[in-house]
Amino acid sequence: MTEELGLRARKKRQTASRIWQAAVDLCSERGFDHVSVAEIAEAAEVSKMTVFNYFGTKEGVIVSPMEEHVGDPARAVRERQPGESAVAALRGQFLEQVTGRDASIGLSGDPRTLKVRQLISETPTLAHRMVSFHMRSVQLLADALAEETGDMLLARVAAAQLIGARNALIMENHQRSLVDDPLDEIAKDCAASAERVFGQVEKGLQGYPGKN
Structure with missing residues (x-):
């Protein structure tokens, strides 16, 4: 069976x-x-x-392979270790995806993945779908944070910052892929950028939220 x-x-x-x-x-x-x-x-x-x-x-x-990852950031927060901040959890997850050359963060040698990116930028209905996808990702992360803190307002602020940082890194990967930069170079630079970008977010969030 x-x-x-x-x-x-x-x-x-x-x-x-x-x-x-x-x-x-x-x-x-x-x-x-x-x-x-x-x-x-x-x-x-x-x-x-x-x-x-x-x-x-x-x-x-067209977008289903991307939408399968809508809950990745929320999962990183829920599965993180005691004492680990949300920023550290998302950074760790993202770096694992970089190492694995994960297509969901713009690291793929598949030409069709790049075609999808172009289709989204050229097609209003697909672009709108992706806006809804990002909003859903933010809300799922905010829900996970609010479950711990009881403060949905601050959870939404934190989620927006974290997803914004993540999306900025992904967009950089896509843009470099579109001009045929070597995948290994993109991944190497992305790992360094992730440390810098999430580090900047962590300075603002200062370890929010702590986990006992």
């Missing part, structure tokens, strides 16, 4: 990846607004209903 479930999960991941790849290729070539879900389904050799079942919307097909 376990083997059967594992095989089923792998097939689902493969199908989702095939749909995503087809969507990115078509939309990059012709523009997001000029590609239908039916055309994506045909290119991926699945039904139109399968596309909707996997992703919900056409926008979801």
Whole structure:
């Protein structure tokens, strides 16, 4: 039974990846607004209903790999060690992602990941979707902080600063990738920048919140 479930999960991941790849290729070539879900389904050799079942919307097909990471910062805070600040937890998580060349922070050699970035910048509906994604990430982090402190206002302020710092680093990675800077150089510089950027945030937050 376990083997059967594992095989089923792998097939689902493969199908989702095939749909995503087809969507990115078509939309990059012709523009997001000029590609239908039916055309994506045909290119991926699945039904139109399968596309909707996997992703919900056409926008979801393009950005779903990014949206899977919406809760990463909140998870870092909840899983951090006693005495570790939220800043230190997010910095540690981010540096692990740098080491792993994680596509979710803009470190990927996959050309399609760069195409997604370009599609988002060129397509208002996708850009709006990403604004909602960032707002959700901030709120999830604020919820995690407020659970400890009981002060949602300060939690939102802290979450906004932390997500803002993280996003600035990710944007730098994307911009450098678009001009074909070597991935290893981008990652090396990103690690150094992460220490500097999160260090600046920590000076302002001063260890908030402490964890007993």
